[in-house]
Amino acid sequence: MADLVAYLYSVRYFESGGSIPKGWVVASNKGCLHCHGVSGERGKPASDLTREKGLDSSAAVIAALWNHTLVTPTIAGKKAPWPVFNAKEMADLVTLLQGIQQRTP
Numbered sequence: 446m447a448d449l450v451a452y453l454y455s456v457r458y459f460e461s462g463g464s465i466p467k468g469w470v471v472a473s474n475k476g477c478l479h480c481h482g483v484s485g486e487r488g489k490p491a492s493d494l495t496r497e498k499g500l501d502s503s504a505a506v507i508a509a510l511w512n513h514t515l516v517t518p519t520i521a522g523k524k525a526p527w528p529v530f531n532a533k534e535m536a537d538l539v540t541l542l543q544g545i546q547q548r549t550p
Contacts, residue, residue, distance in 0.1 A: 462533075468541025475528035477538075479520050483545070491516075495545045506539045 472478050472494075480491035500506050518525040530538065 463536035463538070463540025465537075465541050465544045467537040468539075468544070471530070471534045471538045472541060475530065475534070475538075476518065476520060476525065477528075480518065490519075494542065497542065497546060500542050500546050503539050503543075506542050507535075 472481075477494075480489055482489035482491075482493045483495050485493060485495075497509070500509060514527065518527060
């Protein structure tokens, strides 16, 4: 994992430039919000994104997403493929996850 993070850092994968509004679009379009709730939303099978802890660095977010692959995504009870992110989408998603964490006590 350390090698992966070092590589991503070396290719400037963690550069700033993400957008919280665009991060919401990415989270919606990639299916994140099918499973994850926000701001106390109930009835979702996965954790509330606004209550996640430990996402204070881009590397921590990437590590959390990497570990997330152990969970098989489902939509309407059927297995779904994992979404693929380009660099800009990932920057927007990371910015979103860090931004909503900072606003939540």
